């Protein structure tokens with residue numbers, strides 16, 4: 022039809038606006054309420070200069086100028102497809118775009134469905150569409166490239182579009198089935214060259230359409246903002262309403278649909294006008310909507326109930342059979358006979374004046390809500406909640422609505438209109454919910470935990486949360502990759518509980534600002550927060566920081582989260598006033614710059630930080646030297662510092678040593694693993710060990726590029742009266758025989774405090790093992806744990822230690838002789854040592870050359886020695902023949 026016809030005929034609004042159906046598209050457009058929509062990037066080239074998503078109308082216009090002039094607008098229920106089509110046609114008629122088309126034909130499949138007899142395209146255009154002059158038709162048909170067809174609601178099309186199952190037609194005057202006409206048009210056999218814009222929800226028909234698909238994104242946040250401002254005349258009220266919607270509903274996909282926004286705005290407006298409370302959950306919103314709709318109908322309580330029951334039956338039918346619409350016979354079977362005049366607010370009625378009207382729910386969400394409601398009323402519904410849910414598996418919100426409606430405070434407003442809910446049904450739902458939640462929460466499936474939290478959130482009952490989430494709930498599992506609505510539900514549950522042992526978000530790939538904001542109250546109520554291997558936006562870190570600063574959290578694990586210096590700065594602001602004791606920021610891509618922020622935290626006077634793990638951050642000597650300033654502050658409470666692989670050298674060891682003996686440092690444990698501090702670094706630290714004010718108890722020099730030269734300094738330090746070191750780790754350093762013998766000298770001095778010694782892979786010899794044996798039997802040694810694996814001393818070397826273990830003076834509890842070239846020849850000594858020792862609990866024998874022959878004796882001695890907690894025999898030369906025997910003792914690992 023031409024532009025004038027469009028302007029005079031088509032653009033007269035048909036029908037009326039309804040709360041669930043939306044404001045009529047033409048009213049929206051005519052009243053300047055149209056908010057331009059966006060599409061996703063995939064279909065169009067790129068974002069525009071401001072980095073925003075492309076506009077929907079541009080995407081359509083661009084696609085129509087392409088080679089295949091078919092554009093499919095795809096979007097969910099109420100996302101604005103019809104409105105966008107009407108705007109497109111109106112703008113064309115007003116000369117704003119698409120002026121290359123001389124005629125535009127606009128069809129709705131819902132209406133076409135009624136044509137059940139063969140028709141030619143000419144007849145459809147002339148008589149059915151009825152708005153084209155007979156004379157102009159040939160012109161149109163001769164120039165198909167000047168014609169645009171606009172088809173709406175393709176998903177409602179009840180016939181086939183498959184070109185392979187029907188013979189397509191090409192003659193506009195030939196009568197054919199509707200299915201053939203539409204398929205022939207879209208496949209180009211009829212009116213070849215014409216252009217098409219087709220709007221649809223996601224449907225299987227899309228596979229028959231060539232051309233461009235354009236996603237209709239509906240209202241994202243900025244469009245919602247514009248819409249609310251347009252809806253409410255007072256900007257303050259608009260803002261209040263929007264904030265409320267964003268906080269309570271903004272995380273549901275449905276809130277991106279313009280139709281839902283209309284429903285929400287209209288409902289909020291009437292509640293605000295009545296000075297009533299706005300709904301806190303989606304269930305409460307639907308209670309309010311239903312109350313509003315029922316009140317509008319002004320029926321008696323009996324009629325209200327009948328209507329709700331009939332709607333519930335229809336909802337169940339549509340949900341089970343995946344029907345979107347029902348005919349008159351079906352409606353009668355649901356019990357609508359007397360009530361059909363009242364269904365308009367709930368149902369869209371097509372072909373009202375024809376003999377075959379079709380009824381469709383205006384809102385899928387309301388369909389599910391009515392289904393849930395009927396569970397508490399309809400005697401014909403399955404009796405148990407479990408079977409209702411089983412029967413309507415495809416319903417997304419059913420369990421959430423059931424949960425909300427089973428709470429007295431939430432169902433009360435409806436009870437006054439439709440009568441009392443069946444108490445047996447309420448009880449049934451409650452007992453199903455409690456027992457299934459108890460099972461779910463004992464298990465480890467995070468999705469199921471989340472669902473349970475959603476149901477609790479909908480129920481809005483503190484006491485129910487406390488009843489369901491008990492100590493037996495397994496809440497320590499990782500709730501990674503939460504959606505925004507998961508965050509809201511989890512936060513609700515933790516807030517009701519009042520505190521949480523551990524909030525585990527391990528492996529969350531995208532903790533956005535919005536999600537962290539929703540979780541912030543839960544974070545402050547959690548004693549331990551695990552955010553290891555997560556990626557957090559700066560905004561998220563900001564919320565974490567503020568949650569920590571007012572919260573209960575004592576342990577925070579951010580390891581492997583690659584925070585970087587900037588985000589650490591943001592975090593530091595919250596650390597000062599937090600209760601944090603233990604901060605793990607290993608592998609966080611930090612540099613020297615972060616140390617300044619950490620210093621300001623540690624010296625703040627309010628920080629409680631005792632343990633700081635900085636493993637694998639390139640802070641370097643300059644960074645550690647800054648931290649050392651903090652260690653000398655009377656405010657710093659740090660006791661343990663993990664400095665593994667921090668690119669440290671001897672340069673920073675002097676400063677560390679000075680800090681340790683400053684008299685202010687509380688430091689008990691320093692781990693310097695994997696740094697190149699070398700012998701000179703050890704020498705510097707040994708000075709502090711001899712200082713009376715140094716409180717250090719544990720030093721770890723694992724793989725620190727040391728040689729025997731450092732041992733004289735260690736010996737001196739260990740022999741000093743002031744030394745309080747109980748743990749010394751020197752594993753993976755080339756100390757050699759000479760160096761190790763010096764250490765043994767120190768260890769044999771009465772009073773030497775060392776209890777745990779690590780000398781794995783230190784190039785030790787049999788002579789060293791002999792001296793270590795003497796240390797152990799000396800009667801003065803406090804050694805409880807000795808790790809001397811990966812030194813090739815063989816059976817003879819290890820025998821010195823085994824004999825020592827058998828000696829009554831030896832206090833050893835743990836001996837590690839991994840990969841020391843042991844053979845079956847040592848087994849007798851092993852068994853003798855175990856039998857004689859009163860203290861030994863663990864023996865590490867992995868990576869040796871023991872064979873099957875040793876197994877019976879080793880199993881026997883383990884069975885006879887209940888003191889022994891573990892013997893590890895992994896990676897020896899056993900055959901499968903002995904596995905059964907080894908299996909007999911569960912304290913043997915093999």
Ligand SMILES: Nc1ncnc2c1ncn2[C@@H]1O[C@H](COP(=O)(O)OP(=O)(O)OP(=O)(O)O)[C@@H](O)[C@H]1O
Pocket residue numbers: 042043044045046049054055056057058096097098099100101102103104105174221222278279280281283
């Ligand atoms: N761009 C818009 N600006 C303002 N309001 C809009 C816009 N788009 C849609 N609406 C409102 O949302 C309602 C629903 O939109 P519309 O009917 O266009 O959705 P739809 O995607 O065609 O839905 P369905 O899949 O159910 O056919 C409209 O009646 C109108 O009130």
